[in-house]
Amino acid sequence: MKPNEPMDLMYLPTTGHFLALAYKSRDPKRVGVLIESAHAILAGLDPSDEFAYALFHNKLWGVHLNDQNGLKYDQDKTFGAVDLRRAFNQVDVLVRHGYGKDGSVVGLDVKAMRTQPAEKAFLHLKHSKEIFLDLVDLAHSIDRTAWKGYVEERDYEGLERFIVKNLMGK
Numbered sequence: 001m002k003p004n005e006p007m008d009l010m011y012l013p014t015t016g017h018f019l020a021l022a023y024k025s026r027d028p029k030r031v032g033v034l035i036e037s038a039h040a041i042l043a044g045l046d047p048s049d050e051f052a053y054a055l056f057h058n059k060l061w062g063v064h065l066n067d068q069n070g071l072k073y074d075q076d077k078t079f080g081a082v083d084l085r086r087a088f089n090q091v092d093v094l095v096r097h098g099y100g101k102d103g104s105v106v107g108l109d110v111k112a113m114r115t116q117p118a119e120k121a122f123l124h125l126k127h128s129k130e131i132f133l134d135l136v137d138l139a140h141s142i143d144r145t146a147w148k149g150y151v152e153e154r155d156y157e158g159l160e161r162f163i164v165k166n167l168m169g170k
């Protein structure tokens with residue numbers, strides 16, 4: 001999916017569209033989706049919801065993680081640099097589904113935001129990987145019992161505060 005590109009008009013702008021087409025193909029088991037975070041955001045969708053939906057269908061064959069600030073061109077910003085909560089939600093969905101155990105690969109689609117000295121020209125990639133791995137650690141270490149407690153109490157304000165506190169390292 002790559003909606004909202006100035007030069008493009010997509011017939012299939014979302015994961016749901018792709019999956020519908022996949023099931024109509026001659027051999028649906030050979031068709032899956034690769035979702036890029038920024039492209040989902042440009043469609044007005046939350047990438048973690050798109051990941052979860054494709055995982056439910058066993059069709060998430062790849063992800064390209066990055067970040068996006070608003071409905072501009074496809075920015076391919078450093079993963080988590082715009083919206084850390086949105087980045088955590090993506091990692092959390094992948095971790096909770098054991099993504100990667102069957103050989104699935106997590107990709108990063110990031111580009112340098114501007115011309116920089118050569119020795120700094122690849123930091124966006126390094127930082128994206130570091131932020132991803134930090135969020136994987138958080139997804140493994142976060143107190144799931146406390147999380148479940150908020151859900152059971154239907155205390156969603158408390159849950160928001162709990163997750164933001166965790167993201168702030170408190």
Ligand SMILES: [Mn+2]
Pocket residue numbers: 036038074075076109
């Ligand atoms: Mn991109």
